[in-house]
Structure formats: structure tokens, C-alpha cells
Amino acid sequence: MKKLTIPVVVGRLCPGFYDGVLMIFTFFLMVLAFSANRVSAQERQPADELGVGQMLPDDLWDVPFSSLRVRGTGVFGGDGSVVDGSVVGGSGFEPSVFRLRELKGRLIILDFWATWCGGCIAGFPKAKKLQECFGEKVSFVLVNNEDPVKAEGLLSRRLAENGEVFRYVNSDTLLNRLFFKRLIPHYVWIDGGGKVMAVTGGDELTEENIALALSGSEGVTGIRNVLDIDRKLPLFSSPALPIVGLAKYSLLTKGKVSGLPSGFLWRKDKVTGRNSGMAITNLPFWYIYKKLFTEFLIKQKDFHGSDRLVYEGRDMHLLQDTFFNYEFSVSGPLIPRLDSMMLADLNTFSPFRFVLEKRRVRSLSLVVVDSLKLPRAKLGMKVMVSGVAGDFGGAAEGRVGGIGAADGGAKSRKVRFEKVRLRELVYLLKEKGLISDTVVDGTFSDVVVSLELWGAGPLGDAGDGLLSGLNRQLSRFGMRLTEGFSVLNYGVIRDQVVNLN
Numbered sequence: 001m002k003k004l005t006i007p008v009v010v011g012r013l014c015p016g017f018y019d020g021v022l023m024i025f026t027f028f029l030m031v032l033a034f035s036a037n038r039v040s041a042q043e044r045q046p047a048d049e050l051g052v053g054q055m056l057p058d059d060l061w062d063v064p065f066s067s068l069r070v071r072g073t074g075v076f077g078g079d080g081s082v083v084d085g086s087v088v089g090g091s092g093f094e095p096s097v098f099r100l101r102e103l104k105g106r107l108i109i110l111d112f113w114a115t116w117c118g119g120c121i122a123g124f125p126k127a128k129k130l131q132e133c134f135g136e137k138v139s140f141v142l143v144n145n146e147d148p149v150k151a152e153g154l155l156s157r158r159l160a161e162n163g164e165v166f167r168y169v170n171s172d173t174l175l176n177r178l179f180f181k182r183l184i185p186h187y188v189w190i191d192g193g194g195k196v197m198a199v200t201g202g203d204e205l206t207e208e209n210i211a212l213a214l215s216g217s218e219g220v221t222g223i224r225n226v227l228d229i230d231r232k233l234p235l236f237s238s239p240a241l242p243i244v245g246l247a248k249y250s251l252l253t254k255g256k257v258s259g260l261p262s263g264f265l266w267r268k269d270k271v272t273g274r275n276s277g278m279a280i281t282n283l284p285f286w287y288i289y290k291k292l293f294t295e296f297l298i299k300q301k302d303f304h305g306s307d308r309l310v311y312e313g314r315d316m317h318l319l320q321d322t323f324f325n326y327e328f329s330v331s332g333p334l335i336p337r338l339d340s341m342m343l344a345d346l347n348t349f350s351p352f353r354f355v356l357e358k359r360r361v362r363s364l365s366l367v368v369v370d371s372l373k374l375p376r377a378k379l380g381m382k383v384m385v386s387g388v389a390g391d392f393g394g395a396a397e398g399r400v401g402g403i404g405a406a407d408g409g410a411k412s413r414k415v416r417f418e419k420v421r422l423r424e425l426v427y428l429l430k431e432k433g434l435i436s437d438t439v440v441d442g443t444f445s446d447v448v449v450s451l452e453l454w455g456a457g458p459l460g461d462a463g464d465g466l467l468s469g470l471n472r473q474l475s476r477f478g479m480r481l482t483e484g485f486s487v488l489n490y491g492v493i494r495d496q497v498v499n500l501n
Contacts, residue, residue, distance in 0.1 A: 067098035227259035277329025373478030
């Protein structure tokens with residue numbers, strides 16, 4: 001077991017007054033020893049780390065951590081006598097000191113979090129519920145290494161809005177060094193005697209798992225420990241992998257991996273700066289193909305085709321609910337072929353086959369029939385481009401607002417379009433539910449317009465009556481929706497037999 005040594009100078013100068021001075025000096029050396037070599041949670045110090053199965057050093061129990069307690073209530077003063085969970089009527093926090101020894105004998109769960117981490121904050125209600133469920137048997141300790149003012153501000157808001165009260169360690173460097181992980185939140189489970197039982201992600205924080213942990217150390221054998229994965233490296237590789245000269249790297253795994261976020265990460269070629277690959281972690285294949293299809297549409301300048309990704313198969317659960325991890329990277333002369341090679345690789349090893357198709361489909365097209373009637377907006381502000389504000393001669397930000405049944409009756413809705421480009425209007429009509437068909441722009445115009453339209457019936461209730469009523473309104477503004485056929489880009493996903501078990 002790794003031993004953490006704290007240098008303490010002990011000696012006797014003379015009785016009485018000097019004994020008090022010596023005690024203060026000894027305490028100062030203890031704090032100084034733990035404050036040395038301060039590092040952030042993102043910097044690795046492997047020599048200091050404690051792993052699963054190891055015991056906390058005896059000295060760690062008595063380290064005085066900077067902490068908080070609810071102002072004016074005495075909650076979490078120092079004796080740890082108050083049950084964790086929630087407090088009513090708290091008016092913010094005041095500084096305090098916290099020692100792990102206050103919780104010795106309980107299951108301690110260190111929750112490493114940050115104010116910028118939405119997933120961390122989303123886990124606070126679960127932690128509160130678990131503390132209330134298990135009472136004095138379990139205590140969560142929120143560990144933060146940011147500016148204490150920023151952390152306290154967020155925690156004070158959570159206290160006022162949700163009544164959340166935990167133990168706190170602020171401005172931390174020591175615990176982040178001892179239990180380093182690149183991913184937050186992560187949770188360190190420590191039993192009543194100081195043994196590190198597990199280091200997990202949020203998925204493992206369940207009543208069942210905590211009950212197993214309280215039953216004894218053997219109870220945590222089924223709890224998944226979080227992996228410390230460096231996403232700067234190719235997925236699941238090591239620094240020993242010879243990156244220089246690596247022509248291609250491809251990997252596909254099935255199942256969620258604790259220690260990885262859900263998302264996409266582009267790989268960049270160090271010489272040219274071009275995209276040379278992509279790492280996709282903890283996502284179902286539906287989102288993987290949606291990302292690839294969206295990237296294709298952007299290159300085709302087809303900004304409104306994301307709803308044209310379709311599945312023509314039978315296993316929707318595998319497509320939308322089963323997690324996978326995938327990486328495909330190339331180098332050198334292969335970079336220009338990245339997209340086609342990645343798609344071919346996925347179509348070889350994934351349980352689906354993805355193809356790009358041109359399809360002739362029935363559609364509605366918005367056209368201008370009388371440009372003099374167009375409800376032109378004043379320029380000089382910002383306008384909407386694909387739902388994102390963009391500059392256009394200094395015009396105001398485009399806005400789309402709606403008035404529901406309370407204002408327009410149960411069977412009508414007023415939708416207001418302010419300062420939007422004409423070529424975007426047809427897509428906004430569909431987005432607001434005024435039409436539900438496949439739509440295309442037939443205006444090809446950057447004229448900025450403002451107008452109000454009424455839509456009858458519930459959202460998506462498109463039909464001849466709704467279309468004719470909408471056209472009567474549009475005619476006042478010199479526009480019309482026409483029915484016809486268009487050839488559009490489609491992304492099509494189909495099943496194929498691949499054994500991933």
C-alpha cells in the first residue's frame with residue numbers, strides 16, 4: 001500500500017508557554033506539507049494517487065479542508081452531528097473547516113465537480129435523495145478546486161432553490177491529486193474504515209449499489225469503476241502507440257464506457273491542421289450517422305436537411321438506445337479521403353449500412369408572386385440565418401414568436417416572424433408547425449421580411465384546408481406555397497448482419 005508521509009517536527013523547548021507555540025508550529029507544518037506542489041484536477045501526478053483497494057493514509061483523516069456551513073444554523077460545524085441532505089430556511093453559507101474524521105464510520109462518497117460542468121450539477125438532486133434515503137450511513141462530500149467565490153455562489157443558489165446541503169471541500173488540490181481522473185463528475189467511494197472501495201461515474205450512484213457497499217467490501221465487486229481515458233490519444237490506446245507513421249487507426253466497441261463523455265471529438269493533423277479523424281464516444285449509432293449526414297449536408301450547403309435522415313430497418317432499440325464507441329483516423333495523403341474511408345469502415349463493421357441517396361419526393365415550395373407586396377423590414381439590425389443571428393446591414397436580430405390558445409383560441413395560433421431572410425422563411429414555417437410537409441425554398445432571396453401568420457389546429461395538423469388558409473394569408477404578402485416534386489439529399493440507414501457480441 002502506498003504510504004503518504006507528512007513531515008512533522010516534534011520537540012520540547014520548555015514547559016508552559018512554549019508547548020502552545022510548538023503545537024501551533026506543528027499544525028502549520030502539517031498544513032504546509034499538504035499544500036505543497038499544488039496542482040489542478042486536470043494535471044496528472046501519478047506518484048501521489050490512491051487506487052481502489054488502498055487505505056487512506058492515517059494523516060489524511062485530520063487534514064483541515066476549507067469548507068462551508070449553512071449560515072446561522074450551525075449545520076456542519078465540526079462535530080458532524082447533523083444529518084446530511086437538506087435544510088430549510090438557510091440563508092447562504094459561511095466559511096468553515098471540514099475533516100474527513102467527522103465522517104469516519106460512514107460510507108463517504110467524494111463528488112468531484114466544477115461550476116462549468118452541467119453533468120456534475122445535474123447529479124446533485126440524486127445525491128441529496130440518496131443521503132436522505134440512507135441517513136447517517138452515507139455522506140456526500142462535494143470537492144471543488146475552482147475559485148471559492150464562484151463555487152460558493154452556485155452552491156448558495158442551489159441551497160435557496162433546492163435546499164441541498166452536503167459536506168464541502170473548496171479550493172482543493174490535495175484530494176484532486178490523490179484521486180485524479182480526467183473526467184468529471186467522478187465519485188470516490190470510501191468505506192467507514194478508510195478503504196477506497198470504488199471510483200465511479202454517476203450511473204453507478206444507485207440505491208442498490210450503495211446498499212451493496214454498506215453490506216461490506218465484497219458488495220462492490222459488481223460496481224463499474226471509471227476508466228481514466230486520455231482522449232488526446234487514439235481511443236483505448238496508450239502513449240506507447242507509435243503515432244508518427246500511423247497511417248490509419250480504427251476501433252469500434254459496443255457498450256457504454258464509464259470514464260468517457262458522450263460526444264464527438266475531431267482529430268487534427270499536426271502539420272496541416274485539417275480534420276484527420278473523429279472519435280465518437282458513448283453514443284448510439286443514430287447520433288453517429290446523424291453527425292456524418294449533417295457534415296455532408298453542410299459541405300453541400302444544404303442547411304435544412306437534417307430531418308431527411310431515415311431508418312428503413314427493424315431494430316430501433318439497437319439504433320437509438322445502444323451505446324457504441326468509435327474512432328477512425330488517417331494521416332498524410334489519406335486525409336482527403338477521410339469521409340469516404342470512414343463511411344466504408346462503418347458500413348463494414350457496424351450493424352447498419354448507411355448510404356446517401358437522391359430521392360424525388362413531393363414537397364412544398366415557397367415562391368414570390370408579387371415582390372411589391374413583400375413585407376420588407378427595415379435594415380440596420382441582425383437577421384436570422386438558419387436559426388442563427390447574422391449581420392445584414394446592421395438589422396435587428398430575427399425573432400420568431402407565437403401566441404397560443406390563451407390568446408388566439410383553442411383552434412388558432414398566431415406566429416410572428418420578425419426580420420428574417422426570405423429564403424429562411426419556409427423552413428421557419430415548418431419549424432413552428434404551420435406546415436408539416438417536406439419544404440424547399442423557391443424564393444432564392446435575401447430580402448428581409450417581418451410578418452404575422454395564423455395557424456389553425458394543433459401543431460403539425462397539415463392538410464388541404466390548412467394549406468389553402470395559409471396561402472390566403474401569404475398572398476397578402478406577395479408569396480405562395482406551391483405543391484410539386486423536388487430531388488433532395490437523403491441519408492438512409494438499413495440493417496445488416498454483423499456479430500458484435
